[in-house]
Amino acid sequence: MSGITRREMLRCILAGAGLILSPWPWRTIASAAPAGPLDLVISTGTSATLITEAAVQALGGMKRFISRGDVVLVKPNMAWDRVPEQAATTNPEVVATLVRMCLEAGARKVKIFDNTCEDPRRCYVRSGIMEAAKKAGGKVTYVDERRFREMELKGEVLKRWQVYQEAVEVDKVINVPILKHHSLARLTMGIKNLMGLIGGTRSQLHWHLDQALVDLAAFFKPTLVVLDAVRILTANGPQGGSLKYVKRFNTVAAGVDQVAMDALGATLFGLTPEEMDHIKLASQRGLGQMDLAQLRMKEVKTDS
Amino acid sequence: MRRISQWFFLILFLFLFIKTAYKGTDQIAYPVRIFLHFDPLIMVTTFLSSHQVPQALFLSFITVAFTLVFGRVFCGWVCPLGTLNDFMGRFAPKERRKEQQGDRGQRIKYYILFFLLVSSLFTLQITGLVDPISLLIRSLAVTVEPVVNLMVHVTFDLFYRADIPGVTAISEPLYLFLKRHVLAFRQPLFYQGVVIGLIFAALLAANLYRRRFWCTHLCPLGALLGLIARISPMKRIVGDQCNSCSLCVQECRTGAAADREGAWKKAECVMCGECQEDCPQDAVRFGFASFNGKGRRAGIDLQRRGVIAALLAGIFMVPLVRINPLYKRGQGKLIRPPGALPEEEFLRRCVRCGECLKVCLTNGLQPSLFEAGLEGIWTPRFDFHIGYCQYYCTLCGQVCPTGAIRELTQEEKGRTKIGLAYIDKNRCIPYAQGIECIVCEEHCPTPDKAIKFEVAEVMTKKGRKKIRRPIVDLNLCIGCGICEYKCPLHDQPAIICTRLGETRGEDFLLPL
Numbered sequence: 060m061s062g063i064t065r066r067e068m069l070r071c072i073l074a075g076a077g078l079i080l081s082p083w084p085w086r087t088i089a090s091a092a093p094a095g096p097l098d099l100v101i102s103t104g105t106s107a108t109l110i111t112e113a114a115v116q117a118l119g120g121m122k123r124f125i126s127r128g129d130v131v132l133v134k135p136n137m138a139w140d141r142v143p144e145q146a147a148t149t150n151p152e153v154v155a156t157l158v159r160m161c162l163e164a165g166a167r168k169v170k171i172f173d174n175t176c177e178d179p180r181r182c183y184v185r186s187g188i189m190e191a192a193k194k195a196g197g198k199v200t201y202v203d204e205r206r207f208r209e210m211e212l213k214g215e216v217l218k219r220w221q222v223y224q225e226a227v228e229v230d231k232v233i234n235v236p237i238l239k240h241h242s243l244a245r246l247t248m249g250i251k252n253l254m255g256l257i258g259g260t261r262s263q264l265h266w267h268l269d270q271a272l273v274d275l276a277a278f279f280k281p282t283l284v285v286l287d288a289v290r291i292l293t294a295n296g297p298q299g300g301s302l303k304y305v306k307r308f309n310t311v312a313a314g315v316d317q318v319a320m321d322a323l324g325a326t327l328f329g330l331t332p333e334e335m336d337h338i339k340l341a342s343q344r345g346l347g348q349m350d351l352a353q354l355r356m357k358e359v360k361t362d363s
Numbered sequence: 364m365r366r367i368s369q370w371f372f373l374i375l376f377l378f379l380f381i382k383t384a385y386k387g388t389d390q391i392a393y394p395v396r397i398f399l400h401f402d403p404l405i406m407v408t409t410f411l412s413s414h415q416v417p418q419a420l421f422l423s424f425i426t427v428a429f430t431l432v433f434g435r436v437f438c439g440w441v442c443p444l445g446t447l448n449d450f451m452g453r454f455a456p457k458e459r460r461k462e463q464q465g466d467r468g469q470r471i472k473y474y475i476l477f478f479l480l481v482s483s484l485f486t487l488q489i490t491g492l493v494d495p496i497s498l499l500i501r502s503l504a505v506t507v508e509p510v511v512n513l514m515v516h517v518t519f520d521l522f523y524r525a526d527i528p529g530v531t532a533i534s535e536p537l538y539l540f541l542k543r544h545v546l547a548f549r550q551p552l553f554y555q556g557v558v559i560g561l562i563f564a565a566l567l568a569a570n571l572y573r574r575r576f577w578c579t580h581l582c583p584l585g586a587l588l589g590l591i592a593r594i595s596p597m598k599r600i601v602g603d604q605c606n607s608c609s610l611c612v613q614e615c616r617t618g619a620a621a622d623r624e625g626a627w628k629k630a631e632c633v634m635c636g637e638c639q640e641d642c643p644q645d646a647v648r649f650g651f652a653s654f655n656g657k658g659r660r661a662g663i664d665l666q667r668r669g670v671i672a673a674l675l676a677g678i679f680m681v682p683l684v685r686i687n688p689l690y691k692r693g694q695g696k697l698i699r700p701p702g703a704l705p706e707e708e709f710l711r712r713c714v715r716c717g718e719c720l721k722v723c724l725t726n727g728l729q730p731s732l733f734e735a736g737l738e739g740i741w742t743p744r745f746d747f748h749i750g751y752c753q754y755y756c757t758l759c760g761q762v763c764p765t766g767a768i769r770e771l772t773q774e775e776k777g778r779t780k781i782g783l784a785y786i787d788k789n790r791c792i793p794y795a796q797g798i799e800c801i802v803c804e805e806h807c808p809t810p811d812k813a814i815k816f817e818v819a820e821v822m823t824k825k826g827r828k829k830i831r832r833p834i835v836d837l838n839l840c841i842g843c844g845i846c847e848y849k850c851p852l853h854d855q856p857a858i859i860c861t862r863l864g865e866t867r868g869e870d871f872l873l874p875l
Contacts, residue, residue, distance in 0.1 A: 140755055140808075176806065177845075178724045178753055180548060184387045185755070205520060242816070242831075243801045262802040262851040266792065300754075301810035 070095065096123065098354040099314035099323060104361030107152035107289045107311070113359045114285065114313040115160055124283045127165035129230040133157050133197065134281075136236050136252045137186040138176040139298050146290040146305040147298050148182070149237045151191035153287045153311060157233055158197035169197040170229060173255040176298075207258040214274025216267045221258035226279070234281040234317065238288040238324045240296030240304070243268055245335060247297050248324040249284045249317045250276045269337040276317055276337075276346050284320040286312040288327055318347025319354055326351065365439065365635055369446040376443040380503055381545060383762055385724055389755070389773070396718055396764035398443070398496050401426050403591075404476075404584040405497070405714055408483040408490040409765050413711040417766045427591060434592040438578055438585050439633030444495040445578055451567045452574030452616060460574065461613045466664045468573070468580045469618065469631060473665055474673035476586040481677025487684065487738060491714030495577070495584050498563070501717035501741065505553045505730060506560030508721070512550050515541060552749065553720065554729050555741070574616040579631065589630030589663065596651045597634070599627045605646040611638035620647075630663045684737045693870060695861040697734045698745040698842065701752060701779040702760040702769040705868040706735070712767035715741040719759035719768060725750030727844065728759065743768075745781065747844030747860055752781060754808035754843060777809070782842030783864040783873065784814070784835050790857035793832040797823040803846035803858050804833050813839035814846060814858075837864065837873065 102114035115121055125131060135149035143150055154171065161169045171192045175182040179201050183189040189199045207221040226232065236252035243265060244251055253275040254261060264271040288310040292299040299305070310327065314320045318341045322332035332338045332349045342349035379395040396419075399405055403423040410416045426437050438445050479490045491497040515538075522534040553559075569576035578585050601622060611620040619631035620638045639647045693706060700719055703709050720728045720743055727750025730741040743759070745752060754777070760770040771779060784803075792800040807814040816831040835858075842860045850856035864873045 140753060176849075178385070178756075180385050180387065181724065181753065181755070205523060242804050243799060260851060260853070262849055265800050265802050265805075265851070266798050268799070295810075295812055297805060298808060299810075300808060 095355070097357050098316055099312065099319060099356045100359060101310060101312045101323070101356070102359045102361065103310050105309055106361065107150050108156045109361045110309070110311045111153045111156040111285065112160065113361050114311050117357055117359050118313050121160040121164035125161050125164040125166050125231060129166045130168045130170065131161045131166045131231045131233060132170045132226060132229040133161065133233045133235055134252065134255060135171065135173060135188050136255065137173045137182050137188045138255060140177045140181040140185055141298065141300065142185050143187050144290070144302065144305065145299050146237065146239060146292040148186035149188065149235050150287045150289045151187035153285065153289065154188050154235055155191040155195040157235060157285060158192050158195040161233070162196050170225065171197045171199045172202055172225070174202045174223065174258060212274055212278045214277060216270045217274035223256050223258065226256040232279060232281040234284045236286060238286055238327060239292035239299070240294050242296060244272070244337065245330070246325060246328055248286060248321045249281070250321050250337060250341065253279050269340055272337040273340045273344060273346065276341050277344065281317055284314055284317050286320055286324050288312065291328070316347040316354070318342055318349055319351065322349040322351055368440045369449065372441045373443045373446040380500065383718055384547065384722055385758060389757070391722070391758060391761050394718060394762040395500060396716070396762055399714070399716060399764035402494060402496050402584060403427050404490060404494055404587050405765065407587070408479060408488060409712060411480065411483040412486050412488040413708065420765070430588045430591045431595050432597070433634060434595045434597045434629060435585065435588045435633045437588055439635045442495060444499045445575070445633070447567065448570050448575045448577055449616070451570035455571050455574050459572065470665055470669060471580050472582055472586040473663065474669050475581060476583040477670060477673040478677040478680070479583055481674050482680050485678060485681040486711055487681045488711045488714070489738065490583070491716060492741070493581065493583055494714060495582050497714045497716040501715055502559055502563035504717040504721035506556045506563060508547055509551045509553060509556055510560070512547050515546060516550065549726070551726055555732060578633065579617045593630050593663070598650060599632070600648045600650060602646040602648065604644040606644055608643065610641055610643065611647060614638065614641055687736045689736045693862070694734050695863065697731065698782045698844070698860065698862055699867070700728060700743055700745065700759045700768050701776055701781050702771045703867055704767060704769065709767050710735065710739055710742065712765045713742045714765055716764060717741070718762040718764070719743045722758040722762050723750065724753045724756050724758065727751050727848070745844060747847040751844040751848040777841070780841045780864050780866045782860040782862045783837055783840050784842060784846050784858050784860045786833060786835060787857045787859060790852055790855065791833065792851070792857070793830050797821040797830060799830050800851065801831060801833065802849050802851055806845045806849045808843065808845060809839050809841060811839055813841070833858070
């Protein structure tokens with residue numbers, strides 16, 4: 060039962076009930092047009108703010124994910140001392156929009172932090188995220204060494220590891236990765252972005268990266284994943300630096316299943332989910348759906 | 364008045380010191396080096412040793428001008444180290460305070476000054492070791508700040524962990540405030556912090572033996588200003604009311620006051636004005652000697668023997684520190700910060716103030732010991748085991764007071780090689796064990812990666828498989844050392860940077 064969340068269970072029951080109750084011709088129509096809330100939305104357009112809003116709205120609005128009084132962690136990728144144009148860090152507009160939407164949905168507090176790879180001060184400033192998120196009302200903090208706790212992750216390779224306490228204590232986690240190339244994992248998206256919530260000698264995880272990532276995905280279960288593909292880094296990732304590898308993609312995707320979101324990211328990048336070992340492993344362990352055809356998906360366009 | 368001035372400048376100094384760090388902008392607005400720019404000793408010795416003076420150091424003419432007019436007011440009213448000495452002097456035991464400063468001790472500082480002037484004339488610039496401003500900044504940066512940081516952290520950690528109701532609620536906001544405004548962003552750690560700290564502690568403790576011991580006995584800047592002050596029109600007049608109670612002589616912190624006409628040691632006087640205030644007869648006055656011959660003073664009592672010894676020592680010190688094999692071939696691990704002048708020129712300029720060590724984002728810049736010879740003690744060098752050179756950071760060049768490290772633009776910085784990386788294939792995980800790793804490639808910051816991959820088919824226990832192994836493109840590598848720092852083999856990294864290929868000199872070139 061471990062692989063099925065309460066929501067999925069309910070959905071199964073409802074779907075089953077609907078199936079029994081509805082007469083034949085209605086059922087076919089119902090499956091053609093998505094019934095119930097969507098799993099995944101791809102939103103395109105030139106304004107990062109608008110497409111982020113549209114993506115979340117199409118999923119059912121932020122109220123679907125955030126309850127009044129929640130403490131929310133919005134976790135961008137701001138691991139590097141790079142500016143937004145270099146597409147190594149999450150687009151600040153996307154982050155700020157989500158912060159604002161969370162607060163509008165009644166969140167008590169929205170936290171933003173990341174255990175960066177380079178000097179956090181520079182990463183926070185140069186990614187533009189600190190300023191944008193603060194302006195939107197978020198609480199941006201640097202990672203405090205005292206707040207790492209060794210926790211039982213009970214994973215395949217991550218048995219015990221240093222985890223940032225606040226990341227576990229918050230009510231909801233919204234993972235906001237950027238879609239970019241990664242030299243070892245091929246791509247870095249949502250699941251890889253979870254590495255910013257742990258401490259320890261993270262570089263050693265590279266020796267068994269795919270397994271470690273799946274262990275992380277099993278431990279942290281974000282409520283919502285918003286994939287920033289406004290600009291994507293097509294090579295030299297994860298850090299990039301040269302503008303010649305940056306491509307304007309004008310897309311933001313949002314979804315509830317982090318495995319599906321990574322699978323979607325791979326597809327957007329022109330790869331198949333099967334090519335990504337960590338997606339395959341995660342799917343095998345029942346952490347999510349990698350077959351996009353099985354999901355209720357929708358595309359929205361904000362530009363007319 | 365004087366106290367206010369002293370505390371003002373001390374607080375200004377400490378404020379600028381704290382602000383000399385990365386605060387969210389690429390440029391540091393007011394680094395604490397401004398105090399060094401007002402330091403004429405630094406200017407003179409830099410000029411003698413390198414025949415060039417950065418324009419900012421001309422500010423020290425202001426200090427000279429003030430001294431010419433008012434005497435050693437810098438020492439008594441401005442110098443932050445002097446203020447600290449005064450403060451420590453308050454704790455001197457009563458009986459010690461009354462003992463007079465002897466001429467013998469006071470001479471030493473002039474000999475030190477002559478020694479430094481001569482050695483810098485012969486290109487050996489070691490003034491920074493004993494220049495008061497340089498010494499103070501260095502001691503604060505390398506020892507005091509790290510110690511204070513550690514103490515504060517440990518204390519507040521205790522409250523944090525104990526989670527005492529009420530106490531923790533107060534301590535945490537206070538901690539966050541300190542962390543944001545006062546403490547260093549991360550715990551600074553420096554080699555030789557103990558040594559530099561003990562020297563500083565000894566200097567402060569010496570005030571318990573003689574008040575302002577440093578200023579009266581050792582300080583070469585004080586000596587220089589004393590020499591200049593001799594020709595100032597300032598004078599101290601002892602009126603006829605004087606009943607020779609000798610209170611002023613006893614109370615004088617620098618041993619300059621006298622109750623007789625003509626015995627005032629002008630070069631020792633720091634113009635604190637205490638004798639004027641304390642005199643029960645109101646007999647002491649300070650004024651300008653524009654009229655009559657009153658207010659004569661005693662000269663500086665130097666011995667010919669001592670002066671000659673100091674000059675000779677200054678001359679012989681130069682070859683003495685340079686009969687070191689390092690002058691034949693330098694150390695490969697001596698990696699200087701980006702923008703550093705060619706080694707010889709660098710040593711002639713660096714005054715070891717330690718500002719670059721303080722601002723270094725990653726704590727990678729460390730004071731050297733003998734890596735650059737005795738001459739280069741406490742000059743900055745990179746230790747990539749501790750930190751690395753952040754690709755877009757140009758702070759060290761911005762804070763250097765003498766231009767030993769040039770201020771680079773980000774674009775120049777990206778082109779400046781401080782060394783090159785090479786891979787130790789016997790240790791590197793993909794080479795030695797056939798396991799993927801690539802951490803170095805991931806962190807390599809150059810826009811076109813200097814660390815690339817080759818795909819190789821290797822035999823492993825589980826059969827043949829293809830893995831990616833890192834290779835270094837020496838044309839692109841700038842030797843920033845992030846690969847060495849991030850290498851998961853923490854004991855001894857499998858990728859190491861050395862000085863080979865550094866842009867600044869010709870000694871370590873490679874056919875690129």
